[in-house]
Amino acid sequence: MKLRPEHIALALVVLAAFFYLNLDGLPLTHPGNIKAADPFYHTAATENILDTNQWLYYPAWVGFGRTNVPNVQPPLLYMQAAALSSWSGLPSWTTVYFIVGLFAALGVGMAFFLVQRVFNHQVALLAAFALVLPLRPFAWLYGIYIGLWIQVVSFMAVIGFVWMAVAYWQDKQRWQLWIANCAITIIMLVHPQDLIAVFPLWLALAWKAWKNPERIKNILALISISAIAFTVLLPHWIWVWGGRSSNLAPGWYTTQESAFGTGYSGGLVLPEPTFFPWYVLFFGIFGFCLMLPRWKKNLPWIIGIAAMLFISYVTPFVLKDPYYLLRLRALFPYIILPAAAFAIVALLSMFRLHDVLRWIAVFIVGVLALITGYVQYRELPAQLSGEHLPLERWNSYLWLQSNTAMNSTLFMLEGTSQANPTMTKRITAQVDIQELARKAQLYAINQTLDQFWTVEWNAATLRDAHIQRTGLFSFSTYPEGPSKVDINDFDYVYFENLNEGIAQFNAVIAQRLLNQSYRAVYQQGSIFILRRQ
Amino acid sequence: MKNLHRFGFSTICSFALLIALAFAFKDTFAILAAAFWYLALVILPGLAWTYPLGQRFFQTFLLANLAGFASGFIYVVLDVAFRIPLNKVTFLAVPAFVTLAGILYWRKHYFFAEETER
Numbered sequence A: 001m002k003l004r005p006e007h008i009a010l011a012l013v014v015l016a017a018f019f020y021l022n023l024d025g026l027p028l029t030h031p032g033n034i035k036a037a038d039p040f041y042h043t044a045a046t047e048n049i050l051d052t053n054q055w056l057y058y059p060a061w062v063g064f065g066r067t068n069v070p071n072v073q074p075p076l077l078y079m080q081a082a083a084l085s086s087w088s089g090l091p092s093w094t095t096v097y098f099i100v101g102l103f104a105a106l107g108v109g110m111a112f113f114l115v116q117r118v119f120n121h122q123v124a125l126l127a128a129f130a131l132v133l134p135l136r137p138f139a140w141l142y143g144i145y146i147g148l149w150i151q152v153v154s155f156m157a158v159i160g161f162v163w164m165a166v167a168y169w170q171d172k173q174r175w176q177l178w179i180a181n182c183a184i185t186i187i188m189l190v191h192p193q194d195l196i197a198v199f200p201l202w203l204a205l206a207w208k209a210w211k212n213p214e215r216i217k218n219i220l221a222l223i224s225i226s227a228i229a230f231t232v233l234l235p236h237w238i239w240v241w242g243g244r245s246s247n248l249a250p251g252w253y254t255t256q257e258s259a260f261g262t263g264y265s266g267g268l269v270l271p272e273p274t275f276f277p278w279y280v281l282f283f284g285i286f287g288f289c290l291m292l293p294r295w296k297k298n299l300p301w302i303i304g305i306a307a308m309l310f311i312s313y314v315t316p317f318v319l320k321d322p323y324y325l326l327r328l329r330a331l332f333p334y335i336i337l338p339a340a341a342f343a344i345v346a347l348l349s350m351f352r353l354h355d356v357l358r359w360i361a362v363f364i365v366g367v368l369a370l371i372t373g374y375v376q377y378r379e380l381p382a383q384l385s386g387e388h389l390p391l392e393r394w395n396s397y398l399w400l401q402s403n404t405a406m407n408s409t410l411f412m413l414e415g416t417s418q419a420n421p422t423m424t425k426r427i428t429a430q431v432d433i434q435e436l437a438r439k440a441q442l443y444a445i446n447q448t449l450d451q452f453w454t455v456e457w458n459a460a461t462l463r464d465a466h467i468q469r470t471g472l473f474s475f476s477t478y479p480e481g482p483s484k485v486d487i488n489d490f491d492y493v494y495f496e497n498l499n500e501g502i503a504q505f506n507a508v509i510a511q512r513l514l515n516q517s518y519r520a521v522y523q524q525g526s527i528f529i530l531r532r533q
Numbered sequence B: 001m002k003n004l005h006r007f008g009f010s011t012i013c014s015f016a017l018l019i020a021l022a023f024a025f026k027d028t029f030a031i032l033a034a035a036f037w038y039l040a041l042v043i044l045p046g047l048a049w050t051y052p053l054g055q056r057f058f059q060t061f062l063l064a065n066l067a068g069f070a071s072g073f074i075y076v077v078l079d080v081a082f083r084i085p086l087n088k089v090t091f092l093a094v095p096a097f098v099t100l101a102g103i104l105y106w107r108k109h110y111f112f113a114e115e116t117e118r
Helices: A005-023 A037-052 A076-088 A092-118 A121-132 A149-171 A174-190 A192-211 A215-242 A278-294 A299-313 A323-350 A355-377 A391-403 A417-424 A433-446 A500-515 B002-024 B028-053 B057-070 B073-081 B088-105 B107-112
Strands: A409-412 A427-431 A452-457 A467-469 A475-477 A484-486 A492-496 A518-524 A527-532
Touching: A005 A092, A005 A121, A005 A355, A005 B057, A037 A076, A037 A092, A037 A149, A037 A417, A076 A092, A076 A149, A076 A174, A076 B028, A076 B057, A076 B073, A076 B088, A092 A121, A092 A149, A092 A323, A092 B028, A092 B057, A121 A323, A121 A355, A149 A174, A149 A192, A149 A299, A149 A323, A149 B057, A174 A192, A174 A215, A174 B028, A174 B057, A174 B073, A192 A215, A192 A299, A192 A323, A215 A467, A215 B073, A278 A299, A278 A323, A299 A323, A323 A355, A391 A417, A391 A492, A391 A518, A391 A527, A409 A417, A417 A427, A427 A433, A433 A452, A433 A500, A492 A500, A500 A518, A500 A527, B028 B057, B028 B088, B073 B088
Parallel strands: A409 A427, A409 A492
Antiparallel strands: A427 A452, A452 A484, A467 A475, A492 A527, A518 A527
């Protein structure tokens, strides 16, 4: 078999998947080192399907006992992950992560074919090498290892859509419209806000398809599946989007510090080209300049760069809070690295090398890019190995899931870490660690302890819009739980002796509850749970 | 039957590829389970529709992932419009139906044609 560039690209996809799936090192025993709050919500959304055999409504524990609270998490990724979990027996956090990691890797392959169509095989291969571990990986792989999970899948569908759009522009084959239709369906059902980014290209593609003599068949190929999905979900869009205050309201906003700041996670959530090393940016800009003289041929890439810059740096001034739209900045490697590869291949062509020698040069530069990325990558898995949800706590959550009623109320004294109490799957009030420390200090000073606590309610992100369905197209809102609660009103109280000082304070609280109507029902290691009689 | 062999070869390659991908999990059973069920529930439904397009294997594999994943929209329709429970049966029946429909639709290309249109 003759070795072709796409064989190397295929190997790079496998390599990318291996790197991505290894990042978090998720155990099968418990969702221990899931990072940050969002992945817990994604895992919970999948678990909800497995628990209730449907997606449309949340289980009662999410909506404070209500059974008509529509799910605001888009369905498709969670349904596919639930299908995979259901038949493989693997826990949901691994199947969601598996799909996310795999799609991220497939993006390298789709980018290879897209770049190959716009430029050539050599640029495409070099770009694929660079995309496996984009410099710097800690920034550009953030979406995989922390929390853009559903959007990572949606982003790859965006790339697949652009690939098919360019392919249709060149070949005019109807099946390319069908696949573009599939990509739009994925975006719509995985992270619909990203539709905004592809809408202008979708319109252009529809116009191109319409100009063809077989326009009806073409338009059907482009919209049929996504139109069915949209129609079926129309009431849902109305409930969910109607219940939110619009964060995409147009206007003129000149103080969007959050769109450009680097406060939260050092800007990783909304990364920028400044995360690239200077030499990558240099070659990227150089490549862009080289595209301009032959702008007609390179038009897809020039438009792509312009679109990314518009979304990243103009929308914050004209939309109220385009947070999810700005996350598209995570796609900068897919725009900048091919431009840099274009510049390098153009420079190599100046040496008038024999084609074989030029291939070898491209391969060497590609391997160097990969090695540089790997050197930076290899520190990451170790850095990410810390657990937010230790096995001991997970076992207590499993006990709660098995031994308490679905609408039980739970009071957690030390449970706010990265939203992991979501996995208790119960109506849970959490005490912030500062509130706990404040109460403990008050008790130490004057030996008084009232039963009223300031709390946050678990799974707030799942509720988000606070809407409940009242009719086919109608909804009403419901309030979040009270911020001040009486500990005696809860069915269960959960204690975790994180350290000696907290253990002493916990003992005081527990003794008071035991003197009233509570009794101990669970004790394992540092965790114990009381139940109201 | 030549094309049937090609389809089989593509399927085996997809499976082998997925095993390679799934090596990140530390558990052998998990490796096999993830690879097998992703192949059965996502790739095969997509492959049945994209393989006859006559693209090379790697492109077909990418397209199959997009098409197979998107075919999950049927779960949404069943759940939202028809309130059919999403359980083990549904999760297997839908991909099986999509795969079978794809094979039947393209049957001439798979089983009877000497050469596909490539």
